[in-house]
Amino acid sequence: MTGARLDEIDRKILAELQADGRMTNVELARRVGISAPPCLRRVRALEELGFIRSYHAKVEPRELGFEVQVFAMVRLHSQSEKDLSAFEARAREWPLVRECHMLNGEIDFILKCVSPDLPTFQRFLTEGLTSADNVASVKTSLVIRCAKDEPGVPFDIVESRAAAAS
Amino acid sequence: MTGARLDEIDRKILAELQADGRMTNVELARRVGISAPPCLRRVRALEELGFIRSYHAKVEPRELGFEVQVFAMVRLHSQSEKDLSAFEARAREWPLVRECHMLNGEIDFILKCVSPDLPTFQRFLTEGLTSADNVASVKTSLVIRCAKDEPGVPFDIVESRAAAAS
DNA sequence: GCGGTCTGCGCAATATTATTTCAGAAAAGA
């Protein structure tokens, strides 16, 4: 279960580290209002308990020559668990696929892909994705631009909900 | 321009920090094969030049009570730049919307949303998104499960391409 | 109320790490 309850300080820690994952523990402790040692212990606990899964530098794909970003909507012939898992396993193997989510409704999977250029993506699309086993159809949409990209959780809502509950 | 060329060490640094954004500089230096001071200078430079945009802890939404994740495909009536920008500005204001990408093709925008529960999302959908100015239609799909979530860049491809070019 | 246990805090000490400084080696150009 996700039984372990978080207090106000834990939520602040998560919010701060989500916003800046490289903040020093001293600075973090200052911001959440406790001293460094217990702060570090809380961070470790949050990591252990799975609230914090990992830390990542956000790298700019375009700066690295990945000019193309694409969302691919995939439909399969068979939605048996075995076939779904098989597709997911393949998705994990494709480097161009950065995210793979199973959806309800008409579309079975949505993939977020990056590619250095259009030819490379087209090759992946024709030789990899659409020709993969069990794939019924693929609809792709190029990303023109990104207006917002803040994965994670809206802690402003977490806090207002916690306040409302009390 | 993105003129500043990166060498092998820079790319290793980016790959390592993308995989573990909290790695100490000492460990990072050891892994990429140089000493700590020049390594830190390179990291700072990569941040300055925009290759590294930011650092984030990856927080598990479900652990924090955000049980619902949804992709919303939005179509607008008008695609004039003014109206597109207006929609983007609104998307940035909605806390439940974590990502907003403008697409080509039939769909104008795709939004990735999180919500504590279905009622909360339905309220946002009816009172916020679908009733917003200029929104023609919204199709939503619940995320059943996530098979892969590794935003960023596939450095294995960067390296093989660099090797091929040399 | 009174001890016992549990939990979490913060001080202080120590180990690691970050950062600056600086001199020297390799690459580029006249």
Add this chain to the structure above:
DNA sequence: TCTTTTCTGAAATAATATTGCGCAGACCGC
């Protein structure tokens, strides 16, 4: 070749992370 530039790494210093430990408050059964 000589300069200029650029980048490296050793050493020193500043800052931070981490451990150990004593203390205070909460909770519990008596």
